Every structure is written in structure tokens, then in C-alpha cells.
Amino acid sequence: MQITLVLLEFLAFVLVVVIFKSNKKRKILILTVIALVVFSHQFALVQKTTARLTATAYVTANYYDKDLKFHELEWLGPYGAYGVRFKDENGDIMGVQVISKKMPIVIIYDSLDQGP
Numbered sequence: 001m002q003i004t005l006v007l008l009e010f011l012a013f014v015l016v017v018v019i020f021k022s023n024k025k026r027k028i029l030i031l032t033v034i035a036l037v038v039f040s041h042q043f044a045l046v047q048k049t050t051a052r053l054t055a056t057a058y059v060t061a062n063y064y065d066k067d068l069k070f071h072e073l074e075w076l077g078p079y080g081a082y083g084v085r086f087k088d089e090n091g092d093i094m095g096v097q098v099i100s101k102k103m104p105i106v107i108i109y110d111s112l113d114q115g116p
Helices: 002-021 024-040 044-062
Strands: 069-076 081-087 093-099 106-110
Touching: 002 024, 044 069, 044 081, 044 093, 044 106
Parallel strands: none
Antiparallel strands: 069 081, 081 093, 093 106
């Protein structure tokens, strides 16, 4: 979860710098792209795709040596999160939970991370 939050903060900082250093046409283009991304996340297909990409990026960054492959994605209503499962070469399954439903970009649970 820490890596995801740091990445989001970095991307937000870069976006702010780019917008302020841009001319008027570029600012309009950047703000239009941001509005389209936010609007497109109202559709379930885009939400599921974002959850899968977020989980895949997290797993690749943290467990690149385990050769995990995407297995399944489902909405976990009681938790308000998407459950994304991965399978390794031995058939063992690990999972992560990605919140929120509209913009699923934050990992809140990792079954392999048994830290404090």
C-alpha cells in the first residue's frame, strides 16, 4: 500500500508541475484528458481493468521473483474492494484487494505481506 500511495503522490506532483509549466493549449488538453479518465471510470469494464492493472503492477513490483500470473478478479461487496488473485508456477494462489469501486488504485490487502 505504501508503494501505491507514494506513486500516486509522485504522479500528482508531476502532473501539477507539467500543468503549471504548460501553455494554455496544453493545459486544456491535460485537463480534458483528466476529465475523460475520471468520466470513463463510471463504467464497470474500465473499473475492472484499472483494478487488474493496479494489482498487476503492484505484484510485479513487489514479487517479480515469484512468477505470479493473473488468475481471477471479482467485486467483494462487503469489503468495498476488488479481489484480484494470482497463481504461481506451483498452483498456489495469492491475492490483493484494491479499493475503491469507482477508481480502484489503492492496494489495501496483500496475502503475501505478513508484516506488522
